[in-house]
Amino acid sequence: MENPFRSEAAAFQFLLVTVGAFALITIAAVLNTWAGVAVFVVLTVAAIGYYLHQRGQPAPRREVPHWGEPDEKRILVVANETVAGQGLLEEIRRATSSGRAQVLVVSPALNSPLRHWVSDEDGARASAQARLDQSLQRLGELGVAARGEIGDSDPLQAIEDELRTFGPDAVIISTHPEGRSNWLERGIVDEARARFDVPITHVVVDLEAEAEQA
Amino acid sequence: MEAHAAEVHAHHGDHPPAANQSSRVHASVLGMLLFIASEVMLFGSFFTAYFFMRVVQDQAVPWHDQHHLPVFVAGINSAILLTSSVTMHWALQSIKRGNRVGLQAGLVLTFLMGLTFLLTQISEYARIGFAPHDDAFATIFFCLTGLHGLHVFVGLTLLAFATTRAFRGHYSPEHHHGVEIPGIYWHFVDVMWIVVYTTIYLI
Numbered sequence: 225m226e227n228p229f230r231s232e233a234a235a236f237q238f239l240l241v242t243v244g245a246f247a248l249i250t251i252a253a254v255l256n257t258w259a260g261v262a263v264f265v266v267l268t269v270a271a272i273g274y275y276l277h278q279r280g281q282p283a284p285r286r287e288v289p290h291w292g293e294p295d296e297k298r299i300l301v302v303a304n305e306t307v308a309g310q311g312l313l314e315e316i317r318r319a320t321s322s323g324r325a326q327v328l329v330v331s332p333a334l335n336s337p338l339r340h341w342v343s344d345e346d347g348a349r350a351s352a353q354a355r356l357d358q359s360l361q362r363l364g365e366l367g368v369a370a371r372g373e374i375g376d377s378d379p380l381q382a383i384e385d386e387l388r389t390f391g392p393d394a395v396i397i398s399t400h401p402e403g404r405s406n407w408l409e410r411g412i413v414d415e416a417r418a419r420f421d422v423p424i425t426h427v428v429v430d431l432e433a434e435a436e437q438a
Numbered sequence: 439m440e441a442h443a444a445e446v447h448a449h450h451g452d453h454p455p456a457a458n459q460s461s462r463v464h465a466s467v468l469g470m471l472l473f474i475a476s477e478v479m480l481f482g483s484f485f486t487a488y489f490f491m492r493v494v495q496d497q498a499v500p501w502h503d504q505h506h507l508p509v510f511v512a513g514i515n516s517a518i519l520l521t522s523s524v525t526m527h528w529a530l531q532s533i534k535r536g537n538r539v540g541l542q543a544g545l546v547l548t549f550l551m552g553l554t555f556l557l558t559q560i561s562e563y564a565r566i567g568f569a570p571h572d573d574a575f576a577t578i579f580f581c582l583t584g585l586h587g588l589h590v591f592v593g594l595t596l597l598a599f600a601t602t603r604a605f606r607g608h609y610s611p612e613h614h615h616g617v618e619i620p621g622i623y624w625h626f627v628d629v630m631w632i633v634v635y636t637t638i639y640l641i
Contacts (some may be wrong), residue, residue: 229474232621236527239625239632243520246636253641262641 228275245271253350266373288422291391297325300386301370302379303398304331304352307359309429313400319425320396327370327388331356332382340377349374379412380419387420395420398427466529474626481630484585485637488578505575506560509639516635517557519590523628526621533604533614541609541617545601552594560585574630579638586634589627596620 228238253260292298298317303312307329317328335348352402356372363370375382383395397413399405407413413426483542529544571582600620603609609617 229622229626230528232618232625233506235622235625235629236523239520239523239628242629242632246632250640252638326614 254349268408288391288393289385290393292326293324295324297323297394298390298392299325299327300383300390300395301324301327301329301398302332302375302383302395303329303359303429304334304355306323306361306398306400306427306431307331307355308362309398309427309431310434311368311429312396312427313359313362315396315398315425315427316363316370317368320353320368320394327368328386328392329356329359329363329370329372330375330382330386331359332373332375332379335377344425345377348377379407380415383416383420392422395422395424396427397424398429401430459587477626477630481582481585481633484578484582485633488582488637491574491578504573505564505568505579507579507639508566511558511562512635512639515555515562516631518551518558519555519628519631522548522555523625525551526624528619530614530617533609533617534611536611538604538607538609542601542604545597545604545617549594549597552590552597552624556587556590556594559583559590582634586627586631589630593620593627595625596623 227234229235248267249260249264252263295410297320299316301307301312301316303309306312319325320327331352332346333348333352335345339345339348352374356374360370360372373386376385379397386392395416397407397416399413402408413424417424497582525544529541529548532544533542534539568576570577597620600617603616
C-alpha cells in the first residue's frame, strides 16, 4: 500500500480526490439523506480497496559486504523444524568443505499469531532452542564447527538481522516439501532472493521420509 | 558474545554500525502513517461525538437547524484554503524547476491565504450568535472547527519558517525537504477542512 501522504505531490492529489468525493456525497445527501450515506459507503470501500491493492516501489536489494578474513566463507543457515534434517546437514557439510568457514544456524522462534500478539513466546523459543541444540550437536559430529541463535519469528526478519551482524557470503534456507511448508506457501525463499543481494540456496527436507528410511 | 561484539566493532572501524531498520516499512513512511493515524483518531473522536449527537437527539427542531451557521462565508473561506493548497503545490513545483521567485511567491501567497482563513474564522466566532457552553451542538462545533483552526495555526508557523528560509536563499532543486514537509502537512489540514465543512456546514 502506498501512503497518500508520502510526498507533497501525492498529498495534493489526495486533496483533489477528497474534494471530488465530498462534492459527490454532498450532492447525493442534498437529494436524499440515504443516498448521501450510500455514496459515502461506496466511495469509502472503493478508496480502501484502491489503496490496499496499490504496490509501492520495491525496496532496493540489500547489499551484503564480505566480513572476516578474505579466505573465510560465512554461511548463514535458516531453518526451524527441519534444522536437524539429513539433507540440510549434508548441504552445510558440502558448503563448508572447500576451505575455512564459519557457520551460523538461525532457528526462527515460530509462534502462533495469538501468542505472538500477546508476547507469549517463551514456549516457541524453548522449542527452537531444543531443535537448534540437536542440530549443532549433529553438525559437530560431522566435523562442522557451527554456532546457533534463536531468530525473529519472521524468517525474513531473522535473515535481515543476521545480515547486519554476521555478514554471510551465502544463505541456506531449509523448508519442508511443497504442500507442507508454510514458508514456501508464503514465498519466503523468493522474497529473500528478491530482497537480499546474497546467494541463497533452498534445501527441501522431508523429515517423514527420513524417519521411514531410518 | 564479547568476541562477536569485538568482531562487529573491528568490521566498522571507529564508526558505529548503521542503524538496523526493518525493510518492511521505511522509517519516514511509518512515521507519517503513525502521525496521520493519530490525527484521524483525534478528529474521529470529535466526529463520532457529533454524529452520535445528531442521531440520538430528541428535539422538536433538530440541533442542526437551531443554529444558523455562516455557510456562505465558510464556503468562501473554504475556497481560499483550497486555493492556498494550489499555491503551495506551485511553490514546490517551482523550486523543483529551479524557479526561486515562484517558490517565494507561492509560499507568501499560501501563508497570506492561510492567515486570511484563520482571521475570518476568528471573526465568524465573534459574530456567530452562540457560545460553546450553550448546548451540545455548540460545544462540538467549536471543538471541531477550533481543533482545525489550531492545525491551521501550526501549519502557518511551519510556512513562516519555510518562507523566511526561502527569502534567505535556502532550498534548491535537489534539496527542498523544508518545503516538502510543510506542504504535506498543509494539504492534510485542507483535507480535514473539507470533511469538517461538509459534515458540519453542508450536510
